[in-house]
Amino acid sequence: MIAGDEIIGAEWTSVLQPSLEQCGYQPRLLQPAILQKLDGELLEGIAASKLLIVDVTEAGPEVYYAAGYAARADIPIIWTAKNDGQSRTQAPKEWIRPIPWESPETLAELLRQRL
Numbered sequence: 001m002i003a004g005d006e007i008i009g010a011e012w013t014s015v016l017q018p019s020l021e022q023c024g025y026q027p028r029l030l031q032p033a034i035l036q037k038l039d040g041e042l043l044e045g046i047a048a049s050k051l052l053i054v055d056v057t058e059a060g061p062e063v064y065y066a067a068g069y070a071a072r073a074d075i076p077i078i079w080t081a082k083n084d085g086q087s088r089t090q091a092p093k094e095w096i097r098p099i100p101w102e103s104p105e106t107l108a109e110l111l112r113q114r115l
Contacts, residue, residue: 002030002052002066004059008082012055015104016111023115025051030066042066047073053111056098057082078114080107 001016003009009031020027028045046052052070054063054077067077081098099114101107 001027002054002063004055004057004063006031008055008057011104016053016108019108019112020053020115023112025115027053043069046070046075049075051075051115052077053080054078055080055082056096078111 001012001020003012009029013029017027017029030042030046046066046069049070052067052075054067056063056079067079070077079096079098081100083100083102099107099110101110
């Protein structure tokens with residue numbers, strides 16, 4: 001899981017992570033501060049992933065870099081964007097169609113249906 005900002009990361013840790021565990025995944029949260037230090041170990045962890053959930057709400061270039069790395073490794077990516085009327089989503093609309101969500105609980109349910 002890659003969160004676009006620290007607040008979303010905290011929301012995801014408390015709600016989304018347990019939901020993904022119930023679906024049989026072993027989620028790991030990568031926040032922007034971690035992604036800014038892209039190193040071999042982090043890239044190996046991304047390459048070993050079975051799925052990447054990427055939130056583009058307030059996302060910086062490091063989020064897109066990590067997602068691009070995963071895409072190059074043929075790892076499926078689910079894009080999300082918080083739809084609260086206040087956050088900025090910087091997703092290029094032509095090739096990324098994020099799942100809009102308003103609360104972590106809503107996103108967890110949407111992901112359970114998709115997975």
